[in-house]
Amino acid sequence: MSKRLDEEFDNDADGMEEHSGEHRDAMGADSSEVSSSRRPPMNWQAHGVLIAIGALFVLMFVAITVQSAKTRLEAAPEKKKATAVAAPTDLGFCTDGFKTVLRRVLDSCGLLTANSRRGCTPGNLKQVAAISDKDFVALFNPLADRAGIVTFGQGQEELSQEALDLLDKKWIDTRGASVFLVVARASPEGSADTNQALSHKRANSVLFHLQKKYNDPELEQKVGLLWLGEEYAQLSDEYCKWEHAGSGANCAVADVNRSAFVSWIDCQL
DSSP: OHHHHHHHHHHHHHHHHHHHHHHHHHHHHHHHHHHHHHSOOOOHHHHHHHHHHHHHHHHHHHHHHHHHHHHHHHSOOOOOOOOOOSOTTHHHHOOHHHHHHHHHHHHHTTSSSSSSOOOBOHHHHHHHHOSOHHHHHHTTGGGTTTOEEEEOOTTOOOOOHHHHHHHHHHHHOOTTOOEEEEEEOOOSSSOHHHHHHHHHHHHHHHHHHHHHHHOOTTGGGTEEEEEOTTTSOOOOGGGGGSOEESSOSOOOHHHHHSEEEEEEEOOOO
8 A cells, every 4th residue: 555655656756747847848948939039040150251351451451551651751851842033044143243233224224113214325324333344244144045136237227137036036035034135236437426326226126126016015114225335335256156146147346236135134133
């Protein structure tokens, strides 16, 4: 009897354990299903690819930044741009001494003020320049490649076609300059008064041609006339090497002084 009771008890216990186990399995399955329904399945392979791509971009950015900084450090500093000048002749031509003389001449000859007389006689020029005629001529020597010499026949004031062509060439070659200087002369034949008047007419021939052809309302404020006759700043035959045209192929001292020296002056006064 006792034995049967024990067996029945054992059977009940086993049944209870099986039932409890089934209950736990059911609960575990339900819990797993609930948890799975709340979280989507994680794709660890995709996450790994994204992390790798992000790391690659960071490394590339760091490398580019470091290389750019290295390049800036190794690069030589840029040189400052030189101040612009009116023309190359400014470098050796427009000295302080030349500017002083030129400003004095232009002012006294009415070339720096409007509505005043336009030009200087030899007497005026000697007084205001306050330098010898040789020194005055030497001031213009650096303009050998810039200036032109238009020549006239003996006793003549008219410009030949060759002289007009050279004059036009020099006038057009402005290069930003503001003063076009015309220095007319005469050779020593005849009286000093006649040659002074003749050099004045020659200077005017240059001015009248420019006025007629170019019709510039401000032209008189740009063109400066000096007429020196035979009395001041005669040229030597060395100036026959300069660009010249007008009276013929031959050139001697008399020829180069029957002329008008023409050139833009590039100095900033």
